Amino acid sequence: MTLTTRSQRACPLSRRAVLGGAAAAAAVSTLNAPFVLAQPARIKLGLMLPYSGTFAALGNNITDAMIQAINEKGGKLGGREVQYVRLDDESEPPKAAQNANKLVVGEKVDILVGTVHSGVAMGMVQVVREEGTTLIIPNAGAGAATGALCAANIFRTSFSNWQPSFPMAKVMYDLGHRNVVTMTWKYAAGDEAIGGFKDGFTKLGGKIAKEIAIPFPDVEFQAHLTEIASLKPDAVFVFFAGGGAVKFVKDYDAAGLRKTIPLYGSGFLTDGTLKAQGAAAEGLLTTLHYVEDLPNPVNQKFSADFKKATNRDVDVYAVQGYDTGQLLVQALDAVKGDTRAKPALHAAMRNAKIVSPRGDWTFSKAQNPVQDIYLRKVVNGENKYQSVAHKGLEDPATGCKLA
């Protein structure tokens, strides 16, 4: 019960006010609906995403791209209208379970979509595992969601933290680097990303001199940059995202390290951050499951449409949101909009083939995408496709009972 802002937009105030008012009136009971005759006309889609905070831009891109995908197919899911219920989770893990409950138990949404931050997603996973609600994760890469805590009702349309980093190991090894220092924030996304790199690199015979992990979201890197300089590794592999990625790349450059100790990272290091990073990011090599200039026609159409509709450029988060929308359309059409037919709905989702701007992909048994990972390079302030670093990469899904 920490005081974190939790805002809600685009949701009928009256419903929230009634819920709040009922609670405020000393929790006077409301009668349970005695029975349900027929399914109400609209499908209630719960969107638990960050609409404020460091990740607000991601939350907005995911949402807008998802709605774009649904609207492209007529704006209905399985023939039924859609009602979007938004909840700003602010990327705050402490309130994750409570917020998820608000949507699942309080609002009784049919399907829950969310979120960006891995820690918050884990809270959501806990809740839907207990309540049985279908959950689609459009970003958070926490391995456990399609790993140790996987479930038939949990799907992910983005990536696992392990996936984008694993192929970079071979890239760096082939470039001759044998002794590497890693650095990231100490949280699930960081730990798992470095873990992916470590898996690949040590298997090839490379050595990791030191793993530096600083508290999230600390951005005071000076002490550690000094440390890296004194360790003199062949290269440095990092995981940072957002504002932290901006600062790190700039600080690394200001410390003069880029000239002598090459820097690599998973794609999040240069995603949405290039303008702020400026010249400091030029030439950086990263690996990710998407690049903006992928030459396939789906990508070109999607980018143009998204730009026209929102006046923003696409990024990997928009792609993930778009694919979430596509998945919903495909699956709900298959069950003709009957959200109560869960086994059929889940089977339809499991077997979906997503024609995505990132290239076609399908689900693994653990219900995480099996997808290509691309090597990208920053050229003139933009990420440019270089090659396919790993084709059809599947997350190991350790501990998943479905796999």
Place this chain on the structure above:
Amino acid sequence: MDRTPRLLTILALLAVVVLACLPQFAERYTIQLLTRIMTMAILAMSLGLLVSGVGLVSLGHAAFFGLGAYVLALASPANEAASVWWALPLVIGASALAALVIGALAVRTSGIYFIMLTLAFGQMLFYLFHDAKFAGGSDGRYLNFRPAVEFMGQEILTLNDRPTLFYVSLALMVLTYLAIGMMLRAPFGRAILGIRVNEPRMKALGYNTNRYKLTAFVIAGAIAGIAGFLYATQYRAVNPALFGWRESGLVLMMVILGGLRSRLGPVIGAFALVLVEELFQALTDHWLMAMGVFVIVVVLLLPDGLAGLFDRKRDAAEADDG
């Protein structure tokens, strides 16, 4: 210390009866919300013991709440439920121990130093659980199975059942209230009340005031740990933010909002604050600002808190405070 007006006591009894009947017909979400409020009420009462009882303003009390929650999460096996018979004593023991260590340092100081010390130690625990590998970092940890209440191999209470957890929380809340009452009426309680009113005088009378203060601190810490146990059981998720100063400030606010003069104050404060928070969240995006203004207004205009609204009589003799 107890200036609970008769009217308020009657209302409180009525409220307990209503609460007891609630699970029969209330919505699941309401039951969940009330369970959380009652957990907070237990935490608020433990802080109330320190603030109104001993006169110690602790800005780090949530640390013991967080510790209790984490101990349960960390000690519970990954593949089966922990038994409440060892889990609960473990939690209480850990919280009490932490309170003993922190309290031993803190009670040697007073006034501003005490406030800042407790704040700093609360933050220290926050960073410990935020940064260390064993604790799961900033994302926190999850509890896979709620504690099992078994006797001779048979399950006597299922905490997985929402109404059952509700009743357990209700019972614990009432028990805590009664226990604190008994404690304050006993010689020990009389002594700490005396310390709050005039510590030098108590010292002159030969009381080892530091020892009494420390004991009260430890008891308060232990009760906070029980609240943490309930929280972790309800949500099956713990997070370093539970230790933080924001949480501590919130609990302190509950104590003040309810009123320092009445033993029911913390309970009233807990209910009022959470319900006000829900209300503000429903009404506006910028509910935090509304909460800030609310806090300021209440502190300035309601010196005796909400319980004071029921109190017609103003006792001239009890003019001191804090």
Place this chain on the structure above:
Amino acid sequence: MDPLFVALQILNGIQYGLLLFLIASGLTLVFGILQVINLAHGSFYMIGAYLAFWLTARTGSLWTAIAIGLPLALVLGLIVERVMIRLLYARDHLTQVLLTYGLILVFNEAQRLLFGNDVHGVAAPEIFAGSIRLTDTLSYPIYRLAVSGVCLALVLVMYLVIQKTRLGMHIRAGAVDRETVQLLGINIQALSTFVFAAGAGLAALAGMIAAPLSSVYPGIGEHILIICFVVVVIGGIGSIKGAFIAALLVGLADTFGKVLIPEFSSVTVYAVMAVILLWRPQGLFGRA
């Protein structure tokens, strides 16, 4: 661990400590002279940082931003003192804690309303934007040296004012015994207002010059506030000298903690505090 590494880390630690001192000095004086716990002190640091971000974006230069922002912050400090803090002089600590806690909530939300929630970077001034090459692998950003320089200059100014001027004498006396100072006919109210506004201004200035180093995002105020509380407790309430030494100590402890015991680095500072309090409960230079 070669000597250069140690020397650089010491440099890092001192730089951080000097910055902490700017903020903690205001805090300790407010405690000592006004006898008020102001939890919202960290908010002035945040306000400074955001002013730096906003004004630099508008005017293109951090210098101009500071030139405009600092007077703004001083005025804000004055207003806050007259409107809110004055209400707290007669109240008990509990009320002060809660009122200023409410103030933090209001400030934070106002910041969110005005500037949103993202992490923002602030560019350092052009002349300081480079780095000095130290070894074949490492360069040290000039801006960090500049910041340390500015802090040292301010420390010197503060020292001169407090030790060598009449005003400083009043401040020192007020920190020791507020009542007597009042009895001596000195306008303690004006003094209090001055001290509060000065403290707020220093904290805001710290926020402004630190903005290029640590980015600007919600919550930076609270984080630095807690550390400054620790500095004040270690140094002793009301003692500027104590705050100075404690700030350097905390800065070094934190920096070395980060590289030596990264897992428990944040705890280092509190451990140091605990040890010192065990030995001297009133802090290094505090009055018992």
